[in-house]
Amino acid sequence: MPINVSKELPASDALKQEKIFVMDEDRAQTQDIRPLNILILNLMPEKERTELQLLRLLGNTPLQVNISFLRTATHRPTHVSPHHLDNFYTTFEEVKNRRFDGLIITGAPVEQIAFEDVTYWDELTTIMDWAAANVTSTLHICWGAQAGLYYHYGVRKYELPGKCFGIYEHQIADPTVKLVRGFDDIFHAPHSRFTSVSREAIEANPDLTLLSVSEQGAPFIIMSNDAKNIMITGHLEYDATTLAEEYERDHERGVDTPIPENYFPNDDINERPPHRWRSHSHLLFSNWLNYYVYQETPFEWD
Structure with a gap:
């Protein structure tokens, strides 16, 4: 949240030069405050797990946030009960005439399929087109990030x-950018994916800014220059044990998945992995909510 100080305070200019978020008294007195309306398009198979992961992060700010969950109408999920979907989820047809302050598009286990061959691709592109005019900022995660970058x-x-x-180190390109404000120069984040995107293609695109790369140089945090779209190629929202559960699930299915890198202490699957990315998960979501949603969204959309 911003620091509210007098414009005449000597420290005010220094704080602004250091990129500390300062709001002068005149602006503060004219602000109207209301709850933020966030729509989550949950494409993950274990929907209840993803709900909990995201809500932990969205709920850890002073802002009041109203959450709506969106599912695809063209693909009926099979890893969640119909009762849960019917009671807690809506379809695009039911929200298309509304406007939202923020939208989150999650990952999905379809990354090895061509985008156009995904059963709900046309529905997803319709939602992304709608979001351009009806959402202040969209946060794309993992496959959702790849879909946003492609489309x-x-x-x-x-x-x-x-x-x-596994868990990999990442570097920040410019710590003064508001989305990564407060991040360490080097931080950890989980990844679980079979595909990637080209760093050269992102850096060559005049509409995109690359904010963070992994230790191997792969793009991690990408933002459009108008801040309408933010893409995270990994899973900062994951719990400490999520990769372990994915590893166990793959082996139960007979899939020869390697042990997650830099994850289990001593590569011992019987050891509990430490949660080394928790603080940066909270920072990313709170920075997005504050700087790119709350500070930018109109009080009255009309």
Whole structure:
């Protein structure tokens, strides 16, 4: 949240030069405050797990947030009860005449399928087109980030030689950008994906800014220059044990998935992995909510 100080306070200019969020008294007195309306398009198979992960992060700010969950109408999920979907989810047809302050598009287990071959691709692109005029800022996660980069900016994904699976170090390109304000120069984040996007393609696109890369140089945090779209290629929302559960699930299915890198202490799957990315998860979501949603969204959309 911003610091509210007098414009005449000597420290005010220094704080602004250091990129500390300062709001002068005149602006503060004219602000109207209302709850933020956030729509979550949950494409993950285990919907209740993803709901909890995201709500933990969205609920850890002083802002009041109203949450609506969206599901695809063209694909009926099978890993969640119909009762849960009917009671807590809506379809695009039911919200298309509303406006939202923020939208989150999650990952999905379809990354090895061509975008146009995904059963709900046309529905997703309709939602992304609608969001351009009816949502202040959209946060795309993992496959959702790849879909946003491809559809909006023509950045294609490519298949990796092996699954990117584990906890990796990342670097910040510019710590003064509001989205990564408060981040350490080097921080950790989980990844679980078979595909990636080209760093060269992102850096060559005049509409995109690359804010963070992994230790291997792969793009991690990408933002459109108008801040309408923010893409996170990994899973900062994951719990400490999520990768362990994915690893166990793959092996139960007979899938030869390697042990997640840099995850289990001593690579011992019987050891509980430490949660080394929690603080940056909270920072990312609170920065997005505050700077790119709350501070930018109109009090009355009309």
